Amino acid sequence: MGKGRLARLLRIAERVTYWTIAAPVLALLPAAIGYRVACWRGDWLFRSEAAKRAALASNVRLVLGDELSPGAGQATVRDWFRLTSCEAVDVMRLRRKGQPLLRLVEIRGREHLEAALAAGKGALLCSAHFGSFDCGFSMLGASGFKVTTIGRWQHKYTVGMSGTERRFWDRVYTAPLQRLRHRPNIEPWAGRIEVAAQAASALRANEVVTVSIDVPPLDGDRARAVKVPFLGGSATLLPGVVTLAKLTGAPVLMCLLHRSPDYRHQVLQISEPVPVDGGTATAFGRCAAEVSAAIAKSPAHWQYLASTADLADLGLISRGTDAPAASSSTISTPNGLQPLSAPGRPWRPA
């Protein structure tokens, strides 16, 4: 057996063991211990996954430029691995209707969401692939809101992933998150023209719909994408959240989940409604600016930092940069984890 193949199999075994045995046990321990151990695992990944570490370091440098010192850049990369490990514990704490995790998450700005819903047109929560964002949406569901997410479960679209792997991620990741949401995810994809109307249907029922706006547009959607200032450069993003708000009258509120320095406590910050008056690109630029500011402040929270291909699709870096070859790996599934049997393989179709 080749050395590379053996290393890959060991990585698979480690991930399966972590998600199916270690993380569920850590979620039963006192939070201080559980998240501490998750961070140790993140530190171990940081040391052992040299290719991914190099890719992340390169992307941090390419995207954030000179804003971070080399030391801070390394700390960001290490933190990215830690946050990835912590997310597994978050997911496992969603048992018992999310109460174990809810005890660790402070929802700030709840009154803004309640006021928005009082108007009867639903609410659009504008978010990003930032921290344990998926858990954040489910936390809102656990706290009494009817939440539906517009977003793809990444493992369902990862090229080359086996059926066994898809079922694995369905069981350990999707199922616990989905249980606390009101409707199945509305999953945009080429040819699915009903997506926005389905979201509008949820909004008409005065429900909460979440949208992560930092996704690279699919090829078929590029004509409708807009360029907005983002992380000191410009990013090509889809302004669908604003269009949806204009068509339905639903307010747009920013919603981002921040992990505190102790790694176990988190704050789900909900903003007041973002004005959507003026042109679509202008209004959307306000949302993108909020996301950009959050990433600039806590770059390790941003999952796309692991994906050179996606950063290029967003227009934040050029294709053919000097990023290490392994950096063509993407955020894959879930929250930065590689497909079990295909480390480095892009999750988005070529």
Next chain:
Amino acid sequence: METIINDYISRELVQDAALLPLSDDTSLLDSGILDSLSLLQLVVFLEERFGITVGDTDLLPQNFASVQTICAYLRAREPVAHG
């Protein structure tokens, strides 16, 4: 009805002028005129203009494939307020 819908789509949703004038049997999906958000825009228009509610189960590509199929879908519903 065809004229009303054709006019609306031509005016509000067609972004490529080369697709105009729009014929009633032009595929709105294959030509890229309709995507997820423009379909929602069209649905909102149809609901307001013809006094109907388009349910989730009616959001099928075959119902919105062309001006003709949209009109067939609307005619299959009662009541439809013309004019």
